[in-house]
Amino acid sequence: MSSQKSPPDSAQNLSMDELRDEYPSGWRILIQNESVGYILDALMDALPGSEFTKSELATEAGVSRQSVYTHLDLLLVLGVLEPVKESSPQRYRVNGDSDLLDLLHQVNGKVNQRLSE
Numbered sequence: 001m002s003s004q005k006s007p008p009d010s011a012q013n014l015s016m017d018e019l020r021d022e023y024p025s026g027w028r029i030l031i032q033n034e035s036v037g038y039i040l041d042a043l044m045d046a047l048p049g050s051e052f053t054k055s056e057l058a059t060e061a062g063v064s065r066q067s068v069y070t071h072l073d074l075l076l077v078l079g080v081l082e083p084v085k086e087s088s089p090q091r092y093r094v095n096g097d098s099d100l101l102d103l104l105h106q107v108n109g110k111v112n113q114r115l116s117e
Contacts, residue, residue: 035064036074036075038062038067039063040080040104042062044108046060049093050093053092054090057092079095080100
């Protein structure tokens with residue numbers, strides 16, 4: 001378990017999978033909801049600085065608009081998206097300086113390299 005917060009003593013009665021769900025690592029937070037993976041995949045395909053409304057991002061990622069609404073705060077906190085000021089409807093820009101997107105590109109490249117060997 002790689003969680004940043006330690007489980008309380010009462011967590012000793014939980015199975016390992018229950019503990020991982022209750023105190024997820026950063027990796028589990030990214031993959032625990034399939035929609036987040038699809039959205040991140042779409043953002044990795046987008047050029048830095050690309051802009052989307054919530055509906056456009058949903059279409060690009062192949063998820064529902066509700067999924068984008070649900071996970072938007074997470075995407076903003078992760079720094080992969082940033083709001084475009086004074087846009088109506090609200091637009092969001094792919095953060096070209098996102099360390100997380102850079103790391104995801106590296107992981108993607110490494111996985112593809114290993115699978116093609």
